[in-house]
Amino acid sequence: MTMNMTSLLHIPTAFILAPLLLGIINRTKAFFAGRKGQPLLQAYYDIAKLLQKSAVYSRTTSWVFRAGPVASLAAVTTALLVVPVGGSAAPFHFSGDLIFLAYLLGVVRFFTVIAALDTGSPFEGMGASREVQFSVLAEPALLLSLAAMSLIGKIPAADSMLFQGFFASLSEIYARLTLAAWSHSGTVLLLAASAIMIVLLTENSRIPVDDPNTHLELTMIHEVMVLDHSGPDFAMILYAAALKLWIFCALLAGVLMPVRSGNFLLDTTTIIAGIFMIAIGIGVIESIMARLRLLRIPQLLSGAGVFALLAIVLVLKK
Amino acid sequence: MFLILTAMIVLCASGVVSLWYGKTPGHANAIGPAGTVLGCLIGLIPAVEVLWTGQAEAFRMAWQVPFGSFHIQLDALSAFFLLPVLGLPAIAAIYGKAYLAAYSGKKNLGVSWFFYTILTASMMLVVVARNAVLFLMAWEIMSVSSFFLVCFEDEKESVRKAGWTYLVATHIGTAFLLVMFVLLAHHGPSMDFDHFSAAGMNGVSISGLIFLLAIIGFGTKAGFMPFHVWLPEAHPAAPSHVSAVMSGVMIKTGIYGIVRILTFLGHPDPWWGWVLTGIGVVSGILGVLFALAQHDLKRLLAYHSVENIGIIALGLGMGVLGMALNQPLLAVLGFAGGLLHVLNHAIFKGLLFLGAGAVLHETGERDIEKLGGLMRRMPWTGALFLLGAVAICGLPPLNGFVSEFIIYVAAFSGMGLSGISLSSIAIITALAMIGGLAAACFTKAFGVVFLGEPRTSAVMQAHEVSPAMRFSMVILGISCILIGFSGPAVISVMKSVVETVTGYQGYDIAAHLAVSLPPLKHISAAAGILLAILGVLIWLRQRLLSHRNVAQGGTWDCGYTRPNARMQYTASSFAQPLTGMFGFFLQTRQEAALPEGFFPSQSRLHTNTEDIFTRNLYRPIFRCIERFLLWLHWMQQGQVQIYILYVAVTLLLLLIWNLR
Numbered sequence: 001m002t003m004n005m006t007s008l009l010h011i012p013t014a015f016i017l018a019p020l021l022l023g024i025i026n027r028t029k030a031f032f033a034g035r036k037g038q039p040l041l042q043a044y045y046d047i048a049k050l051l052q053k054s055a056v057y058s059r060t061t062s063w064v065f066r067a068g069p070v071a072s073l074a075a076v077t078t079a080l081l082v083v084p085v086g087g088s089a090a091p092f093h094f095s096g097d098l099i100f101l102a103y104l105l106g107v108v109r110f111f112t113v114i115a116a117l118d119t120g121s122p123f124e125g126m127g128a129s130r131e132v133q134f135s136v137l138a139e140p141a142l143l144l145s146l147a148a149m150s151l152i153g154k155i156p157a158a159d160s161m162l163f164q165g166f167f168a169s170l171s172e173i174y175a176r177l178t179l180a181a182w183s184h185s186g187t188v189l190l191l192a193a194s195a196i197m198i199v200l201l202t203e204n205s206r207i208p209v210d211d212p213n214t215h216l217e218l219t220m221i222h223e224v225m226v227l228d229h230s231g232p233d234f235a236m237i238l239y240a241a242a243l244k245l246w247i248f249c250a251l252l253a254g255v256l257m258p259v260r261s262g263n264f265l266l267d268t269t270t271i272i273a274g275i276f277m278i279a280i281g282i283g284v285i286e287s288i289m290a291r292l293r294l295l296r297i298p299q300l301l302s303g304a305g306v307f308a309l310l311a312i313v314l315v316l317k318k
Numbered sequence: 319m320f321l322i323l324t325a326m327i328v329l330c331a332s333g334v335v336s337l338w339y340g341k342t343p344g345h346a347n348a349i350g351p352a353g354t355v356l357g358c359l360i361g362l363i364p365a366v367e368v369l370w371t372g373q374a375e376a377f378r379m380a381w382q383v384p385f386g387s388f389h390i391q392l393d394a395l396s397a398f399f400l401l402p403v404l405g406l407p408a409i410a411a412i413y414g415k416a417y418l419a420a421y422s423g424k425k426n427l428g429v430s431w432f433f434y435t436i437l438t439a440s441m442m443l444v445v446v447a448r449n450a451v452l453f454l455m456a457w458e459i460m461s462v463s464s465f466f467l468v469c470f471e472d473e474k475e476s477v478r479k480a481g482w483t484y485l486v487a488t489h490i491g492t493a494f495l496l497v498m499f500v501l502l503a504h505h506g507p508s509m510d511f512d513h514f515s516a517a518g519m520n521g522v523s524i525s526g527l528i529f530l531l532a533i534i535g536f537g538t539k540a541g542f543m544p545f546h547v548w549l550p551e552a553h554p555a556a557p558s559h560v561s562a563v564m565s566g567v568m569i570k571t572g573i574y575g576i577v578r579i580l581t582f583l584g585h586p587d588p589w590w591g592w593v594l595t596g597i598g599v600v601s602g603i604l605g606v607l608f609a610l611a612q613h614d615l616k617r618l619l620a621y622h623s624v625e626n627i628g629i630i631a632l633g634l635g636m637g638v639l640g641m642a643l644n645q646p647l648l649a650v651l652g653f654a655g656g657l658l659h660v661l662n663h664a665i666f667k668g669l670l671f672l673g674a675g676a677v678l679h680e681t682g683e684r685d686i687e688k689l690g691g692l693m694r695r696m697p698w699t700g701a702l703f704l705l706g707a708v709a710i711c712g713l714p715p716l717n718g719f720v721s722e723f724i725i726y727v728a729a730f731s732g733m734g735l736s737g738i739s740l741s742s743i744a745i746i747t748a749l750a751m752i753g754g755l756a757a758a759c760f761t762k763a764f765g766v767v768f769l770g771e772p773r774t775s776a777v778m779q780a781h782e783v784s785p786a787m788r789f790s791m792v793i794l795g796i797s798c799i800l801i802g803f804s805g806p807a808v809i810s811v812m813k814s815v816v817e818t819v820t821g822y823q824g825y826d827i828a829a830h831l832a833v834s835l836p837p838l839k840h841i842s843a844a845a846g847i848l849l850a851i852l853g854v855l856i857w858l859r860q861r862l863l864s865h866r867n868v869a870q871g872g873t874w875d876c877g878y879t880r881p882n883a884r885m886q887y888t889a890s891s892f893a894q895p896l897t898g899m900f901g902f903f904l905q906t907r908q909e910a911a912l913p914e915g916f917f918p919s920q921s922r923l924h925t926n927t928e929d930i931f932t933r934n935l936y937r938p939i940f941r942c943i944e945r946f947l948l949w950l951h952w953m954q955q956g957q958v959q960i961y962i963l964y965v966a967v968t969l970l971l972l973l974i975w976n977l978r
Contacts, residue, residue, distance in 0.1 A: 094839075125892055132754070132762075232863060
């Protein structure tokens with residue numbers, strides 16, 4: 001079992017800073033709209049307030065509805081164990097951890113969806129239906145873009161009889177993404193990063209896929225699935241969403257910020273700064289773009305898949 | 319070996335006795351399941367022993383049949399397949415006793431149990447037989463006994479039709495197997511499996527042909543697309559415990575056949591791996607897509623078997639490719655993942671079919687659109703079905719994830735190797751899409767059947783099933799969890815199995831398998847952490863809510879005042895975005911009467927997704943054959959004299975032929 005103590009620090013960092021991302025995005029949007037905007041720490045206030053509240057449950061629901069938020073938060077927290085922050089390794093790193101990560105996010109989705117269906121509400125069913133539809137395309141795009149990055153720096157001799165190396169863990173993949181990697185396979189990394197960006201926007205229900213601030217239940221995806229949750233359950237959902245956003249931002253920042261000095265403090269601060277920059281970027285995208293029509297979203301996601309495939313082809317052709 | 323033979327005898331004997339007591343259902347329904355459980359437990363002892371030690375045992379007896387000999391052997395591969403072959407029927411038998419009790423007096427239960435025990439015994443014989451004649455006989459007994467089991471409710475026309483489709487399909491498959499065995503024997507002195515492998519097929523030009531024949535012959539049984547068409551017909555038609563055995567175990571004998579034949583053929587060609595990968599991608603993705611479009615719960619599960627067979631084929635494809643291109647790591651991981659998925663699928667598919675059977679037993683309804691809200695009425699069945707659903711979606715920390723993970727690792731490791739990269743990318747993309755689609759399919763199946771409000775009155779009266787039926791499901795559920803958490807231990811057991819399949823001696827298989835050990839250990843640890851966090855969060859939530867006023871209310875209905883159960887999202891609407899997106903493959907037909915005018919009164923929508931291969935491939939072929947056979951009618955005049963003339967002419971022609 002490989003685990004180093006410093007990397008354990010990433011987890012409390014994520015715990016503390018994740019809700020801040022929502023604040024940054026909202027402030028960026030407010031800036032573009034010429035508003036003052038909500039406080040940066042609004043998500044923290046919301047979570048704290050919700051935790052103090054009681055809950056209302058629909059008579060239709062069963063324990064599945066109550067298990068949804070708990071299971072989602074538990075799975076996201078476990079996923080944090082394998083996510084590297086830039087060059088510094090995650091507490092858990094093993095070959096195939098990227099699959100484990102993708103499937104833990106699958107667990108989150110599964111339980112959110114069945115909790116939504118438990119209410120018997122047609123609106124929540126509609127949101128759940130869209131959520132599973134988009135994930136079918138988002139999941140291959142994510143795995144393929146990570147696969148492309150795993151190949152950088154690992155090409156084994158083509159005709160060798162013996163296998164050269166085993167496939168890398170996320171932490172090893174990210175440790176290899178140095179400035180040098182950017183200089184010789186920049187295109188591959190750019191393509192992979194674009195694919196991850198699109199998946200990030202989809203999985204975290206941001207514009208242009210979903211609008212977290214929409215007011216009409218008919219058009220929502222993620223928000224409509226959690227309509228009936230209240231009190232501590234809803235606090236867990238908000239927090240899980242923030243952590244999930246943190247995970248994706250960390251994955252993207254690790255690619256875009258090739259700072260691998262070896263100094264733990266320097267590396268970590270740059271990546272965290274990168275994560276905040278990405279949050280600002282999301283805010284900018286949300287401000288300058290309109291939502292896509294629902295029917296167009298599969299095309300956007302197929303585009304992400306094609307980017308990832310192209311990245312693999314490029315890295316293999318080298 | 320003694321125990322294997324004893325197990326078969328116990329199974330057959332209990333079958334015959336329950337047939338004898340057919341008229342007194344109480345006796346038949348006690349002896350059948352008891353004999354099955356006893357026989358299976360006896361048979362499992364040597365299987366576990368062989369898996370543990372890796373030492374094969376054999377037994378040979380002279381036999382009067384030409385080319386035949388009663389030669390059976392239990393090596394690691396056979397022993398591994400014996401686990402599901404004996405385990406699931408035993409568990410399903412306990413369930414079946416309670417399930418069939420409802421038919422007591424209406425149906426001859428003795429006959430049903432007779433064929434059930436014979437099916438179990440013949441599947442056992444299939445995996446231990448070491449002579450082609452013996453193998454084919456066991457194969458045929460297996461097919462025919464399962465045909466009779468499918469036709470249990472033969473008063474229904476749909477059941478008779480399903481049985482007929484199955485009988486035709488399985489015999490077409492067997493025809494290919496006959497040719498294959500003749501070709502294999504052509505190069506050796508006898509029909510004994512020993513001689514096939516001793517013959518050394520290396521470099522023999524027909525080995526590719528034999529492989530293709532095996533793919534078609536065994537693939538028909540396994541349910542490879544496009545040979546799967548019987549599967550979604552036959553599995554739903556059978557009683558649920560039989561569906562579980564057929565879908566969970568019987569189709570795996572096809573996988574066993576392919577793997578066994580591969581051991582005879584020596585060094586494989588790379589294109590064999592590509593063929594298997596291609597079949598895996600097509601079966602996997604199309605299987606789950608068709609499952610998504612179904613309204614019938616058992617039919618949905620049957621299509622899911624096609625999908626899982628596809629995943630198994632992906633693993634085997636990687637294994638064959640690894641062998642062909644001398645990448646032992648890929649070969650070992652591919653076969654280990656694929657074969658482990660055989661066991662895992664038997665467990666969770668068994669669980670899901672038994673769960674679907676429990677729903678059918680209580681509500682009499684298989685149509686998903688008419689169910690709903692069963693979680694509160696059948697809490698055990700609901701929770702166990704959920705467990706099975708999570709497992710079949712390949713989500714951690716359950717068993718489905720372990721085998722899919724190993725196949726993923728094999729595919730990722732193959733990236734960048736010449737000749738393998740393309741397969742690797744195909745496998746990763748396919749597995750990721752299958753994962754997403756399976757999640758869509760099972761959130762639909764579980765969500766619409768068990769959650770929300772009941773859609774019909776039949777559901778209101780449903781109750782939890784009997785303890786015996788629950789017991790069977792609980793055992794399977796526990797197995798899902800156990801294998802999920804003990805990945806490293808399970809993969810060590812696969813060592814001797816993979817050794818038998820790949821024939822690697824020089825390479826150290828243990829070292830290659832060990833590559834997957836650290837990841838699996840981490841995953842087990844992470845799964846433990848997941849459970850711990852889950853516990854803490856549940857405790858936290860309990861604590862926060864304990865002294866607060868938790869209220870009950872209606873579901874938020876956006877201001878509408880009179881919501882009712884029919885306004886819930888249906889399974890069809892839930893799946894529509896995906897079925898629409900892949901409409902090209904599904905070709906779903908819609909019959910709709912849309913609401914029109916200002917005060918619409920009647921409206922209706924009915925969708926039907928027929929199998930595209932049935933519609934576009936098999937139906938035209940069989941129609942041609944039928945037309946040709948009808949054309950032959952002119953020979954049948956119904957006059958005895960003409961028939962005698964035919965006999966005389968034939969005789970004459972044969973005599974002339976002999977003179978030549």
